[in-house]
Amino acid sequence: MRFEFTPEESEFKSQLSSFLDDALPADWHGPADESRDDHWELNQEIKKGLAERGWLVMSWPKEYGGADSSPMMNTIFAEEMAYRRAPGHDRFGTRMLGPTLMRFGTEEQRTKYLGSIARGEIQWCQGYSEPNSGSDLASLQTRAVEDGDDFVVTGAKIWTSLAHRADMMFMLVRTDPEAAPHRGISLILVDMKSPGVEVQPIVNMAGVHSFNQVVFDQVRVPKANLIGQLNDGWRAGMTVLNFERSGIDYAAWARAALEEIIEHVQSEDAVTSTKSDPAIRIKLAELHMEVEAARLMCFDVAWRQGKGEIPSSEASMSKVAATEVYLKVLDYGLELLGMYGVLEPGSKQALLQGRIFKMRLFYTSGPILAGTNEIQKNIIAQRGLGLPRK
Amino acid sequence: MDFGLTETQELIRVSAREFLEDRATTTTVRAVADGDTEAISSLWNEIIELGWQAMTISEEHGGAGLAFSDLAILLEELGASLAPTPIVESSISSWVIERYGSDPIKSELLPQIASGGVLITPAFVERDASWQTESTKVAATRSGSDLVVTGEKRFVAFADQATHALTLVRTDDDAPTLIVIPIWKAEGVALTPLDHASGVPVSSLTFNELAVPEGNIVATGHEAVRAAEELVAAGGVARAAQLAGLGRAVVDATVEYTSTREQFGKPVGTFQAVQHHLADMAIAAKQVNHLVHAAAWSFSRDGYSKVAAAQAKIAASDKIANLCWTAHQCHGAIGFTWEHDLHLYTRRALAWKTDYGDSAFHKSRLASAIGL
Numbered sequence: 062m063r064f065e066f067t068p069e070e071s072e073f074k075s076q077l078s079s080f081l082d083d084a085l086p087a088d089w090h091g092p093a094d095e096s097r098d099d100h101w102e103l104n105q106e107i108k109k110g111l112a113e114r115g116w117l118v119m120s121w122p123k124e125y126g127g128a129d130s131s132p133m134m135n136t137i138f139a140e141e142m143a144y145r146r147a148p149g150h151d152r153f154g155t156r157m158l159g160p161t162l163m164r165f166g167t168e169e170q171r172t173k174y175l176g177s178i179a180r181g182e183i184q185w186c187q188g189y190s191e192p193n194s195g196s197d198l199a200s201l202q203t204r205a206v207e208d209g210d211d212f213v214v215t216g217a218k219i220w221t222s223l224a225h226r227a228d229m230m231f232m233l234v235r236t237d238p239e240a241a242p243h244r245g246i247s248l249i250l251v252d253m254k255s256p257g258v259e260v261q262p263i264v265n266m267a268g269v270h271s272f273n274q275v276v277f278d279q280v281r282v283p284k285a286n287l288i289g290q291l292n293d294g295w296r297a298g299m300t301v302l303n304f305e306r307s308g309i310d311y312a313a314w315a316r317a318a319l320e321e322i323i324e325h326v327q328s329e330d331a332v333t334s335t336k337s338d339p340a341i342r343i344k345l346a347e348l349h350m351e352v353e354a355a356r357l358m359c360f361d362v363a364w365r366q367g368k369g370e371i372p373s374s375e376a377s378m379s380k381v382a383a384t385e386v387y388l389k390v391l392d393y394g395l396e397l398l399g400m401y402g403v404l405e406p407g408s409k410q411a412l413l414q415g416r417i418f419k420m421r422l423f424y425t426s427g428p429i430l431a432g433t434n435e436i437q438k439n440i441i442a443q444r445g446l447g448l449p450r451k
Numbered sequence: 452m453d454f455g456l457t458e459t460q461e462l463i464r465v466s467a468r469e470f471l472e473d474r475a476t477t478t479t480v481r482a483v484a485d486g487d488t489e490a491i492s493s494l495w496n497e498i499i500e501l502g503w504q505a506m507t508i509s510e511e512h513g514g515a516g517l518a519f520s521d522l523a524i525l526l527e528e529l530g531a532s533l534a535p536t537p538i539v540e541s542s543i544s545s546w547v548i549e550r551y552g553s554d555p556i557k558s559e560l561l562p563q564i565a566s567g568g569v570l571i572t573p574a575f576v577e578r579d580a581s582w583q584t585e586s587t588k589v590a591a592t593r594s595g596s597d598l599v600v601t602g603e604k605r606f607v608a609f610a611d612q613a614t615h616a617l618t619l620v621r622t623d624d625d626a627p628t629l630i631v632i633p634i635w636k637a638e639g640v641a642l643t644p645l646d647h648a649s650g651v652p653v654s655s656l657t658f659n660e661l662a663v664p665e666g667n668i669v670a671t672g673h674e675a676v677r678a679a680e681e682l683v684a685a686g687g688v689a690r691a692a693q694l695a696g697l698g699r700a701v702v703d704a705t706v707e708y709t710s711t712r713e714q715f716g717k718p719v720g721t722f723q724a725v726q727h728h729l730a731d732m733a734i735a736a737k738q739v740n741h742l743v744h745a746a747a748w749s750f751s752r753d754g755y756s757k758v759a760a761a762q763a764k765i766a767a768s769d770k771i772a773n774l775c776w777t778a779h780q781c782h783g784a785i786g787f788t789w790e791h792d793l794h795l796y797t798r799r800a801l802a803w804k805t806d807y808g809d810s811a812f813h814k815s816r817l818a819s820a821i822g823l
Binding site: 062063064065066133323327335342343345346347349350353354355357358360361363364365368375378381382435437438439441442443445446447448449450451 | 452453454455456457460520702706709710717718720721723725726727729730731733734737738739741742744745747748749759761762765766769810811813814815817818821822823
């Protein structure tokens with residue numbers, strides 16, 4: 062039992078923090094999520110900076126240019142990046158595709174792609190969800206038909222973050238329509254500049270263009286881009302999701318937002334202040350506890366991973382807890398801002414630059430993406446608690 | 452960070468679980484709730500043999516010298532079994548005496564607590580049921596080398612079993628003073644047993660011009676305030692540890708019940724509505740567990756984290772009580788009966804929720820600790 066970082070971990074955290082002091086503009090308040098591209102250049106710059114310092118892929122094994130850092134260290138990295146609302150850590154390449162290639166890719170594929178991810182050169186996006194396949198991902202319909210040395214891909218992917226910026230996509234396609242849903246799927250890599258790929262922007266409810274629909278019309282993809290065995294893509298694809306399903310970003314964003322709100326209610330600008338209403342102290346303290354509770358869930362996942370476990374249920378718990386607490390913090394922030402809370406960013410007289418409102422709208426996606434919280438609760442109940450499926 | 456248990460802690464968990472499964476069944480819990488004090492004494496005597504009351508007392512004073520986090524692991528098991536036994540009362544009293552008492556009082560009292568000769572329980576709150584040190588009104592007037600104590604302390608757990616009460620009083624010069632008062636069959640001490648939802652004996656204690664030697668003073672003035680704060684913080688974390696164990700036990704029982712109870716031709720635990728209740732319960736129990744470990748660990752260091760201690764008691768009070776109510780919903784009508792054991796857990800959770808500062812009290816403390 063030890064609830065503090067080791068000296069080595071603390072040292073790394075402080076180095077990363079100093080790097081971000083320099084890399085982020087003064088008075089930086091986000092946006093936090095790299096999938097938003099309002100600050101694309103900054104995203105690229107930080108990605109390069111992280112790559113130069115060996116931090117971008119530090120979680121990878123040494124043979125692929127990583128530092129073989131512990132899951133604990135990786136979580137400290139993710140927490141600090143999110144707490145500072147820094148873009149640039151490239152989760153699609155570094156956290157999802159990279160580890161999947163190491164496990165399922167051929168030697169040739171690893172040589173071809175891992176280096177460019179490690180150097181922060183290539184932007185990847187993830188083609189999983191489809192217009193008719195969300196939580197029931199295995200029902201996906203985008204077809205890849207074998208034709209000589211190629212697959213010919215036809216169909217549509219949706220909610221694809223950064224597709225409009227990406228060079229490449231890793232995607233799940235149906236290669237055997239006759240087989241059971243999970244057994245006829247393959248994982249392939251597609252060049253986004255291929256003829257027949259059309260990226261259609263989708264603006265989300267926060268007014269931000271972060272994701273897209275991507276339509277594939279007879280797109281030719283070399284068979285050399287198949288990851289793992291044909292029709293065995295579900296296994297590889299789910300590995301990616303295990304890397305995706307951590308709550309630490311949300312727990313750290315929640316902490317950052319809570320601190321910002323606490324600072325605000327104690328300031329002269331505040332319309333509802335701790336001076337005017339002592340009940341605010343009580344509610345903020347409750348949220349402070351909730352944020353720490355979610356944070357510890359995430360570090361527990363890291364600790365378990367460090368022991369070689371695959372903490373599936375715990376990861377789901379951390380995702381649910383952290384996405385929920387982040388929205389609770391933002392909801393209470395809005396309540397405290399009162400009528401000012403609904404002023405759009407950029408509006409005259411907006412408090413906290415309208416950030417709380419915008420973040421609340423944007424992070425409505427938290428409990429939905431990467432497996433809805435309802436799906437996570439099924440995982441917790443069935444895999445974690447052992448409740449019967451039928 | 453390391454979320455794992457040490458070898459010692461694993462050993463504590465396994466041996467405690469084994470003993471309690473055998474000796475602290477819900478039959479015992481019900482008997483004690485019905486007023487069977489013999490059942491409390493016989494369980495306590497066996498626990499003294501095991502040495503649990505001496506766990507965190509230093510080796511110098513006859514204890515095992517283990518950490519507060521080790522105690523927390525034991526308390527989780529005690530909470531899971533609802534064992535009606537005064538380990539929290541005894542342990543946090545000795546904890547505070549060891550940290551704030553003078554050498555003479557430590558050498559006098561701690562070995563006796565460690566051997567089981569002395570059973571000590573905190574007598575803190577008064578009529579206003581407040582855990583604030585400032586609320587103390589019970590008066591202690593100097594008379595020669597004695598303090599003469601008059602007034603009433605309320606909600607004293609195991610007062611009719613205890614030999615001593617660790618009591619917060621206010622002296623003539625308005626200084627808060629923490630003092631050990633012998634109460635076992637003492638003249639000038641009256642007991643009013645309350646009918647308390649915890650199902651363990653809880654009483655009000657009235658002192659009527661009771662002379663206590665000044666050598667029994669543990670701390671006075673500013674030190675007494677610090678000692679009293681640590682008593683409430685440690686008591687809160689200790690109760691939170693019990694609540695964590697209780698929550699785990701209720702989750703386990705609800706999984707078991709919903710996996711076997713069939714309706715519409717299948718276990719009710721296959722229904723998503725029920726599964727989601729259980730997922731929420733499991734998340735709550737896990738969060739309380741982590742916060743308790745973090746807080747208990749902080750007591751194993753110099754000083755303790757006021758932030759972590761408050762977080763643990765807030766989470767345990769609110770989340771475990773809610774978890775119990777959800778468990779009733781998942782159990783349906785059977786969980787609404789007197790015969791079913793579930794309400795024993797719910798009663799205990801509701802009682803522990805109010806002990807050593809409720810959620811609102813600790814939220815206020817936490818707010819102060821984070822600069823609000």
